[in-house]
Amino acid sequence: MEKLVITGATPLKGEVTVHGAKNSAIAILPATLLCNGICTLNNVPNIIDVRLSCQILEQLGSKISWVGSNTLVIDNRNVNKTHAPLDLTSKFRASYYLIGAMLGRSKEIEVGLPGGCNLGARPIDQHIKGFAALGATVNLSQGKINVKANKLVGTNIYLDVVSVGATINVLLASVFAEGITTIDNVAKEPHVVDVANFLNSLGADIRGAGTDLIKINGVKSLKNNITYSIVPDQIEAGTYMLAAIATKGDLLIKNCIPEHLDSLTSKILEIGGNVECFDDTIHVWYTKRPNKTIVKTLPYPGFPTDLQPQMGVVLSLASGTSVINESIWDSRFQYTAELNKMGANIIVQGKSAIFEGVENLSGAPVYATDLRAGAALVIAGMAANGVTEVFNLNHIDRGYEKIEEKFASLGAKIKRVS
């Protein structure tokens, strides 16, 4: 079993470049199925979830090759299957995007019910509601979901919860639907906008991505060739920002979009840290103990749930009592038990966690319980006195490319050991 061994208490210093966004890449890869031609994607993170998406597309008939370390060429001209491999699709969450994309392409798809990080109940009722409203028939049985339609017809859809997945999935299914589709109460995350930008670059007619209402004017066909660059990863950038604060460091974070991190920036300023934003670079530094604060996770542009565990590390070291209220996922505080092993003082009460700040954390063996929990534990290890061993790296490798190499280049004493 691999582990990361971290000798902590070294401030991170230097420059780091952010990769393309995981959550965008794993939506745009299936979205390429709407193109019966060749898509070249730049700025693709080379992470497990992307490689898994590629494997699934290949089994449907796509020909995919890496050209250089972060460019993928996807040829979908021979995609002819409508049943995706159940073992692979049930392994990760974003396989549900195959449904919207293949409904658009072939009017039929069968996939395994989506897996992914264990963050609590992860229903897909809003996706299903959207597909049905467009005219599809949805059948769920024996761990799989089969969706088919004779034709898809545009309509008005109101999502009962703000859902990134449902927004993107219904959007994918609407690109070729007859007439106009409106999707109301949609998610506004940067990767929702990125998927819409990708589809519009291909010739789709989508307006309003980034607002509460998306309007899709159905088109008959898309271009058969495109080169597109994935948006920088908001969560990876935020992870470095919080690593800088937790380790009392000084980082220049390049290839990011500072506006995507406004909610985090304002929290960092509130707890005493320093943030300076440039066009595509963020400078974060702080050498003192952070102040306490209250954080509530919300859909974008609110504070992202995917940065909540990393923020939790900072607040476990802040002076005074801080509170995090998690409003998106039920089981997102599993990392707190691991942080408590390192000397943190955190009590979880339902959807809230109370952080009695401690002066120092101390190294311990800890287990990543999900992707962002893993990132948080790496940050904790780099901030703590002594040696931390982080296990369950499969979670971290799903979403961070070369995490130990990047942190090592910033001065962290971190190595991967088999």
Ligand code: UD1
């Ligand atoms: C995506 C991200 C994940 C992030 C989350 C919230 C991907 C692959 N994953 O997950 O990293 O934590 O957004 O920013 O992009 N819900 C329903 N019914 C539905 C769909 C969702 O009730 O049909 C609820 C969920 O239980 C949750 C909330 O809506 O409480 C938000 O979920 P959603 O935005 O859909 O998350 P994902 O797309 O799964």
